[in-house]
Amino acid sequence: MSGHTLIDLPELTRLLRECAGEEEGVDLDGDVLDTAFMELGYDSLALLQVIGCIQRDHGIELDEDAVAEAETPRALLDVINSAARDAEKLAA
Amino acid sequence: MTARAVVTGLGIVAPNGLGTEEYWAATLAGKSGLGPVTRFDAGRYPSRIAGEVPGFVPEEHIPSRLLPQTDHMTRLALTAAGWAVEDAAVDPAALDEYGMGVVTAASGGGVEYGQRELQNLWSRGKEYVSAYQSFAWFYAVNTGQISIRHKMRGPSGVLVTEQAGGLDTLGHARRHVRRGIPLVVSGGVDGALCPWGWVAQIATGRLSTADDPDRAYLPFTDEASGYVPGEGGAILLVEDAGAARARGAERIYGEIAGYAATFDPRPGSGRPPGLRRAVEEALADARMTAAEVDVVFADAAGVPELDRAEADTLTAVFGPYGVPVTAPKTMTGRLFGGGASLDVAAALLSLRDGVVPPTANVTAPADGLALDLVTGCAREARLRTALVLARGYGGFNAAMVVRRV
Incomplete structure (x- = not known):
C-alpha cells in the first residue's frame, strides 16, 4: 500500500500564504517545487509556523531534523507525505 | 566641536490624523481624535474613552509577509518609520548599513497580539499559538522590525520609560550621532487598546472615567479627572547635521x-x-x-x-x-x-x-x-x-x- 498524498503543492502554498504571507515579487503559483524557501521569502520561523499548523490540523508528527533539512517545497512535501504514510501504516 | 543632531524626517500616526499633514491640520484646528473605544468591548470597564488611529488599513501599508507577525502598534510604527524615511528623502540602500541605527520607545510591546495568542494557549492549546508570538509581543519588536525592513544595522536599542520614552529615545539618538553615527531612526509609536492593555492602564488609578470624549481629558483645569489613553506616535529621522548636508537633505525641521x-x-x-x-x-x-x-x-x-x-x-x-x-x-x-x-x-x-x-x-x-x-x-x-x-x-x-x- 503506497498510501495517498496528504498535502500537495497547491495546499502547501496556500498554507504558506495563510500562515506567513507572501513575499513581494514571488509567484507562489509558478513552478516553485524546487525553489529554495529562502528564495521564496520564507525563513525558518515561517516554516515553523506552517509545519505547526500541518501537524496540528492533520494529527501527524514530523521529524524536526528532517524538516530543518528540507530546503525546497518538494523536499518538505516528501517529509510530510512520507510521515503521513508511515502513520497510516502504523494505524493499519 | 560636538556633532549637531538635527531632525530631517517625520512620520506621524495619531488618533486625530494618519500622516503628518493630516495630523497637523487637525491639531491646529483643535480637532480631537478621542471617542468611545471601538477596538474591543469596553462597556464593562470603568474607563471607556480612547484615542484610536482612524482609517488605518494594514494591507495598504504593510507587506504581506509582515502581517502575520506584527501587532497593530508595530504596523503603525513600521508605517510611521517608512514615512519618516520618505519625508527625509533618504535612500537607506545607498548608505552604510552600519551607519544607521534604530532607537525606539516602548512600554508593553505587542500587547494585543500577546493577549490573542495567550487566549489561544489557554482556550485551545499550545498548537494554536503563533510561532511569531516569540517576538511579536516583545517590547523591542518595533526597533527590530524597523531595523530589518530598512536594513539598518547600526547601534540600536529600546527605551522603556513610559511617557518619557519619546524624549529619552531622541536623546539617545543624539548620543549616537555624537559618537559618529550619521543617521538614527528614533521616536516611538505605541498602543495597547485591548482588555489586557486597558486593565494595566486602569491599575495606575490615573485614567479618566468620564464618558464624554470632550470632557474626559482636561489637564490643568478644575475638572481634571485623569487622562485618556491612545495609540500612535511619531518616528523621527535624526541625522548628523553635517551628514545631512552632505547627502543634500532638503529639509531640516530643527536641532535637538x-x-x-x-x-x-x-x-x-x-x-x-x-x-x-x-x-x-x-x-x-x-x-x-x-x-x-x-x-x-x-x-x-x-x-x-x-x-x-x-x-x-x-x-x-x-x-x-x-x-x-x-x-x-x-x-x-x-x-x-x-x-x-x-x-x-x-x-x-x-x-x-x-x-x-x-x-x-x-x-x-x-x-x-x-x-x-x-x-x-x-x-x-x-x-x-x-x-x-x-x-x-x-x-x-x-x-x-x-x-x-
Missing part, C-alpha cells in the same frame, strides 16, 4: 539642542519631584536661558496634583504666565512610548509654521495655576525654540529643547 532626564525621589522622601531639574538641565545642555524658549509642550498629566507640580515648575523657571504652554495631546490621549515624540514632532511643525496648536476642550487653567495656556484656537507667534516635557509613570522625567536651524 538640549536634553535631560531625571528620576523622582522615592515617594514620602519630602524632596521635590525631578521635573524642574530636567527642565533646567535641558536648558543648560542647550546653553540657553529660559527667556529664549518661545513655547512649552507640556506633559499635561490630567491628574490635579501632577498638573499643579508641572505648572509650579513652569512658573518657577519661566515666571508666572512667562511662556505660552500647550498640550495638543488633549486631542490624541496619552500614547505611552509614542506620546512625547509626537509632541516633539508637533513642536517642530510649530517652529516650521510659526503657530502654536491649542489645548483642546480646555477654556482656562484652574485657579492658582499661573499658566499662559494656549486654548480655543491656534496662536500665531514667532517661534525659534520649543521645550517639550514628559513624565513617565514610576518617576521618569525628561525635557527636550528643539530649535530652528
